Amino acid sequence: MKSHLTPFGVSDYTPNQTQEIRDILTCASTVFDHRLYKRIKTPTIEYFDSLERGLGDNLKKKTIKFFDKNGDVLILRPDNTTPIARLVATHMKEDPLPLKLCYMDPIFIQSSSSLDGGIARFQVGVEYIGEESLSADVDVIETCMDVLDKMGTIDYGIDIGHIELLHGLSDEKRHALLSNDYLSFGAIPKRGDDSIVYSSSILSSLSKRLKKHPSASRITYNTGLVKNLYYYTGVIFEVFDKNSKKVIASGGRYDNLLGKFGYPQPAVGFAIKVDAIRKKKR
Amino acid sequence: MITIAVAKGYLLTETLHLLTKNGYRFSDDVLTTRKLFVDDSSNKLRLLLVRPWDVPAYVEHGAADLGVVGKDILLEQTPNIATIMDLSFGSCSLVIAGPETMNISDLTHNIIVASKFVNSATHYFRSRGIKATIVKLYGAIELAPLTGLSDVICDLTATGRTLKENSLKILDTVFTSTAHLIANPIGLKVHTKDIETLVQTLSHNHSKNT
Numbered sequence: 001m002k003s004h005l006t007p008f009g010v011s012d013y014t015p016n017q018t019q020e021i022r023d024i025l026t027c028a029s030t031v032f033d034h035r036l037y038k039r040i041k042t043p044t045i046e047y048f049d050s051l052e053r054g055l056g057d058n059l060k061k062k063t064i065k066f067f068d069k070n071g072d073v074l075i076l077r078p079d080n081t082t083p084i085a086r087l088v089a090t091h092m093k094e095d096p097l098p099l100k101l102c103y104m105d106p107i108f109i110q111s112s113s114s115l116d117g118g119i120a121r122f123q124v125g126v127e128y129i130g131e132e133s134l135s136a137d138v139d140v141i142e143t144c145m146d147v148l149d150k151m152g153t154i155d156y157g158i159d160i161g162h163i164e165l166l167h168g169l170s171d172e173k174r175h176a177l178l179s180n181d182y183l184s185f186g187a188i189p190k191r192g193d194d195s196i197v198y199s200s201s202i203l204s205s206l207s208k209r210l211k212k213h214p215s216a217s218r219i220t221y222n223t224g225l226v227k228n229l230y231y232y233t234g235v236i237f238e239v240f241d242k243n244s245k246k247v248i249a250s251g252g253r254y255d256n257l258l259g260k261f262g263y264p265q266p267a268v269g270f271a272i273k274v275d276a277i278r279k280k281k282r
Numbered sequence: 283m284i285t286i287a288v289a290k291g292y293l294l295t296e297t298l299h300l301l302t303k304n305g306y307r308f309s310d311d312v313l314t315t316r317k318l319f320v321d322d323s324s325n326k327l328r329l330l331l332v333r334p335w336d337v338p339a340y341v342e343h344g345a346a347d348l349g350v351v352g353k354d355i356l357l358e359q360t361p362n363i364a365t366i367m368d369l370s371f372g373s374c375s376l377v378i379a380g381p382e383t384m385n386i387s388d389l390t391h392n393i394i395v396a397s398k399f400v401n402s403a404t405h406y407f408r409s410r411g412i413k414a415t416i417v418k419l420y421g422a423i424e425l426a427p428l429t430g431l432s433d434v435i436c437d438l439t440a441t442g443r444t445l446k447e448n449s450l451k452i453l454d455t456v457f458t459s460t461a462h463l464i465a466n467p468i469g470l471k472v473h474t475k476d477i478e479t480l481v482q483t484l485s486h487n488h489s490k491n492t
Contacts, residue, residue, distance in 0.1 A: 115343055116362075157471060180364035180467050188366065188481070191474055220471070245344030245468040 009111050009119030020278045021122060025104055027150040028124040028272065035143050037102035037126045042083035044105075048073040053260045054082035056230030062109040064119070076108035081231075081257065081269060084127050089261035097130030097265070100139075117275060125251070125271035129258065132266035134202065137235045137253060138209045144239065144249055144270045145215045154277065155242045158218050159191065161225030162203050162235055177226045189224020197221045206235065231257065235268065241276070248276045284327055284469075284476050287346035289334035293461050296371040297350045301327070304483045326476070338363060338464070347469030348477065354438060354459035358399050364465045366481060372461040373440070376402055379450040380434035381427055386453045389434070396426030397436035399456075406436065406456045424448040 006012060013021065032039070048065060055063065055078065063078045077083055080103045092099060104124045111119050126143055128136045141160070148156050166174055176184040190196050194207035203221060210216055225236050227250060234253030241248050251270025258265040288294050298312060307323040309315075312331075319330045330346055337351035338361035350369065354376055376399055378389065389412060396417045397403040407414035417432055424444060426432040436456065439445055445452065463481070470477055 159471065180362075183365045183368055183462070188470070188478060191471065240468045240471060242468075242472050245466055245472070247468065 031146045032102040037100045089263035099129040102126045122274035123271045127269035129267040159222040160237045161222045191222045285346045287330040287337045287340040287349040349464045367463040369461040376456040377452045378454045394432040396432035403436035
């Protein structure tokens, strides 16, 4: 090959671009330290066998796979939460709960367009494990908002929903919501202040607690917010950049994941898409 | 201001008709202008005048908040967008058509299919367990079986006239399509109120008509 191009879906970072990432990481580090989240690292390469039970069908398909010398299937880390669940269930069962952990590592998934983030996607985020009370949800959502506030320049909005708002919906309606097919769903799902989710006592209490946050006005409650039903069991949230119209962070409660690795514990977390923010800043 | 990407041609005419009926005013030369976008007189709407196959890209990546595009193109491209409304106009079908001597039972292994709708054609034959080779063409698809480039075609038809004129007959219908209103999922959040109002007026007028 004569060209010096990097493969599809990955790219070089020149000093200026690297500095943009470092600035974002510095903001995140400061907030994570302040809120007492401890940094952990999982390997870039994992056994498919070890993580498979924690991955939804969609992510399983998008995982980048190859073989080791024994013929076992290896994968590149396709998300951060699943390896962290594996790590906690293998090495941290004796540690006092709750665990407040954070990470700053890229994930790798198959991609057909660089516009959707490419193959290597830098993420920072937290996982709050072993605490099922609302305080954990509040802490995680506030931490996410703190990081974005600290960056200063982002005009973001945050939508909050809850898996219980989907109870009673038929599979067809759920599927329609998942694929943003509001024609089949029958309406554009309602969004607004906390009065639209009064039927959910959890979201009502959550809203009261979040009102104290300086960026509380950025929050909208959304009755039709669904993401990855395989993962989420409670609160779900999604942060978007109003200018670039991109999702820049998402998260929620996933109480069933750690059980799949033999250590049943409630958990809640989020991930910020560093590249989506960096591209916007330019 | 809400930005709407509209497919130039028949869908633009119908969309303008619908918007004008709902009180939006555009300059008279919208249909003939060489401009790439036009604003309404109240500066509430901006129409991007783009090619039909480009509408999903503008909406998916947030360059437009809304789009008017045929369901056929959505099924072919499966873009990551929100589907809001069936606008009912612009109806057509994607069909498998072949020489008049052919029957549906002649769609067998190693058949060669000319189509612009590569994904839809692939899906059609795969779901029937038939191994097909797709030749991608960009227009005048009817010429392919006449010249021996393909056995059959997979193409859009509204009235069936062009097929008949080229001695082709419909063997099967892959799907039917009408124009749909689509939205960028985030644009929908940023402009919730304005888009809801627009959709309400459109669906009101729409149901009165049908």
